[in-house]
Amino acid sequence: MTLFKRTSASLLAMACVAGVSQNALANDDVLAKSKDPANVVMPSITYNGWNYSTLNQITLDNVKNLTLAWTMQIGIMDSHEASPLVVGDTMYIASPKPNYIYALDLTKDGVIKWEFRPTMDVALATAQTCCGQQTRALYYAEGKIFYATLDGQIIALDAKSGEQLWRNVGADIVRGEGMAGNGLIVHNLFLVGNEGGERGVRGKSHAYDINTGKMQWTYYNMGPNNEVGIGPKFKPFYADDKIPNPALDSWFGDSWKHGGGTNWGYYTWDPDTDIFFYSTGNCGPWNPDYRREWGKVDLDANGGLKSFKNNYCASQMARNATTGELIWAYNITPQDMWDLDEPLITPLVDLTIGGAVRKTAMKFARDGMFYVWDRNTGEMLIEPWMAEYQDLNHGVDMKTGRPMYNIDKIAFTNVEDRRKYTQADPRGDTKPQGYTGTEIVYCPGTAARNWENDAWSPRTGLLYTHSDTSCATQVVTTGEYKPGEGYTLQRSAGGAAAQALGMDGKPTTVLSRLQANDPINRKNVWSKPYNENTRVPAMATATDIVFHGNSAEGLFEALDAKTGKAAWTFRTGSRFNQSPISYLYGGKQYIAIISSSRIGDTAVANNAPADAAARYRRQGVTLYVFKLPG
Numbered sequence: 001m002t003l004f005k006r007t008s009a010s011l012l013a014m015a016c017v018a019g020v021s022q023n024a025l026a027n028d029d030v031l032a033k034s035k036d037p038a039n040v041v042m043p044s045i046t047y048n049g050w051n052y053s054t055l056n057q058i059t060l061d062n063v064k065n066l067t068l069a070w071t072m073q074i075g076i077m078d079s080h081e082a083s084p085l086v087v088g089d090t091m092y093i094a095s096p097k098p099n100y101i102y103a104l105d106l107t108k109d110g111v112i113k114w115e116f117r118p119t120m121d122v123a124l125a126t127a128q129t130c131c132g133q134q135t136r137a138l139y140y141a142e143g144k145i146f147y148a149t150l151d152g153q154i155i156a157l158d159a160k161s162g163e164q165l166w167r168n169v170g171a172d173i174v175r176g177e178g179m180a181g182n183g184l185i186v187h188n189l190f191l192v193g194n195e196g197g198e199r200g201v202r203g204k205s206h207a208y209d210i211n212t213g214k215m216q217w218t219y220y221n222m223g224p225n226n227e228v229g230i231g232p233k234f235k236p237f238y239a240d241d242k243i244p245n246p247a248l249d250s251w252f253g254d255s256w257k258h259g260g261g262t263n264w265g266y267y268t269w270d271p272d273t274d275i276f277f278y279s280t281g282n283c284g285p286w287n288p289d290y291r292r293e294w295g296k297v298d299l300d301a302n303g304g305l306k307s308f309k310n311n312y313c314a315s316q317m318a319r320n321a322t323t324g325e326l327i328w329a330y331n332i333t334p335q336d337m338w339d340l341d342e343p344l345i346t347p348l349v350d351l352t353i354g355g356a357v358r359k360t361a362m363k364f365a366r367d368g369m370f371y372v373w374d375r376n377t378g379e380m381l382i383e384p385w386m387a388e389y390q391d392l393n394h395g396v397d398m399k400t401g402r403p404m405y406n407i408d409k410i411a412f413t414n415v416e417d418r419r420k421y422t423q424a425d426p427r428g429d430t431k432p433q434g435y436t437g438t439e440i441v442y443c444p445g446t447a448a449r450n451w452e453n454d455a456w457s458p459r460t461g462l463l464y465t466h467s468d469t470s471c472a473t474q475v476v477t478t479g480e481y482k483p484g485e486g487y488t489l490q491r492s493a494g495g496a497a498a499q500a501l502g503m504d505g506k507p508t509t510v511l512s513r514l515q516a517n518d519p520i521n522r523k524n525v526w527s528k529p530y531n532e533n534t535r536v537p538a539m540a541t542a543t544d545i546v547f548h549g550n551s552a553e554g555l556f557e558a559l560d561a562k563t564g565k566a567a568w569t570f571r572t573g574s575r576f577n578q579s580p581i582s583y584l585y586g587g588k589q590y591i592a593i594i595s596s597s598r599i600g601d602t603a604v605a606n607n608a609p610a611d612a613a614a615r616y617r618r619q620g621v622t623l624y625v626f627k628l629p630g
Helices: 011-018 028-035 122-128
Strands: 067-073 085-087 090-094 101-105 111-116 139-141 144-148 153-158 164-169 183-186 189-192 204-209 215-220 268-270 275-279 315-320 326-331 348-353 356-364 369-374 380-386 393-396 403-405 440-442 455-457 462-468 472-476 512-518 523-530 538-541 545-550 555-560 566-571 581-585 588-595 622-627
Touching: 028 139, 085 139, 085 581, 139 183, 144 183, 153 189, 183 268, 315 356, 348 380, 356 462, 380 393, 455 538, 462 538, 462 545, 512 545, 538 581, 545 588
Parallel strands: none
Antiparallel strands: 067 622, 085 090, 090 101, 101 111, 139 144, 144 153, 153 164, 183 189, 189 204, 204 215, 268 275, 275 315, 315 326, 348 356, 356 369, 369 380, 393 403, 440 472, 455 462, 462 512, 512 523, 538 545, 545 555, 555 566, 581 588, 588 622
């Protein structure tokens, strides 16, 4: 089902075969419309990934006056994660599976102009993909709407009529490869990624002509240089990445063929350098013995992994948007064995560091660390710091670029191999039945955070991010790769669940936080705690407001961006899974968000605690649109 274009020719020849001009210009329509704050034409609003609205009618002084302008029932009871688009007098909405697209008439308070329903096997897509089966994005360019369905279809629609203009297939759903909808319109290309690392799918980026739908290039995140796009333009900063075949020789044998590293997070793009940025998913399988010499770990004196880093899963990537060639890459979690995938957006921000303005790419990563790179070279400009508690490493060696691993947290299949390196007993006197001696207890327990959009405010200099405080237990197992079947080779270690730990390393009842972090001063400025996992994207505005959904209490909130204090709330009685948007119509600023839940309703017992989650929310999916009175 997948249309691949493979070649062993030179990268330049590949670009020529693809018909891509080396001198292609930015998509003028997208650039122009994204600079006009009346429109929202892509996730996170602009190419730099700030999720920041420059509209200024709604302020901290008057936000308390926000009223409901209109609502609409979407009708698909699932987690809606794709933010709406707005172009002119039309709002566009993408649903989760079965991936319907709606065009709503803003002149008539959301009356449906047209609806598009793709032909897809929803049952197969649900069975073969992971973790909620969502679609997270729509894109607008040149009078067209672009998106990817969960089962790997790539579709372009006429924005006025909803007519399908073209369709291609970019993933093989039968073997567990799907698409979460991440991508970007750059030049005349629709850049997209894939998902399915938990089934042994190899991660890739691929590009399609926005006018014809023909695939222009495909590059993987691990494997031979020509398949990864490693050539003359590849100039990484750190020595570990300067070896002749960094994405091949860092794997044991042919384990790279099922190495994961899919990319299902949002993309960002720098028009000045024509580089686009994304990060990759977990290594596959989780059991690292299948990706290194069995039972052997090669650490330097500081705990840095010297061999079998498994480039480039759980990594930050930077590619040329025209040709797809790799410019630089940085392995955030070498030999990842903890599901520390990085489906996270990479905001692009100019920061003053050491008295000079530096063009940076930043990431509050899933390993709990906050990274700031030179976005042209991949050099770390600020020492990474712990933004959420983790005990996997002792920081990052700024000279080598390697995280300094805690040997007690390294996974092994066999206890005799583990005992060659550590005598640590993570369960102490509370060993569960069937204890193997290979159990590890680690934080952040697969997710210091996840795919949700960040928000950057150039006014406050803060990055707003939801995070988790989870820890986990794990045993790795043995097994064989079978196409289309699970290929994680791990299980929970059993017994009592690992206690969540706070930033002080002590037990906490706080399970997630909305954080405001200062990347230059390496500190958390404020955080809003929750007693359950409630990660939701955030949006910042030019009037120092952060809008986000508070799923724990079923509230849509406006917070003071400088302090985190609530300035306005609205009860929806449901969860949230998407970023709000702000747009201008008829000279007035609006705020829109879909509250949604795919979790069934739980009965509220008479003796349920006052703060029981079931008291605050029910299942439902509703679009809410707010404005100021008048």
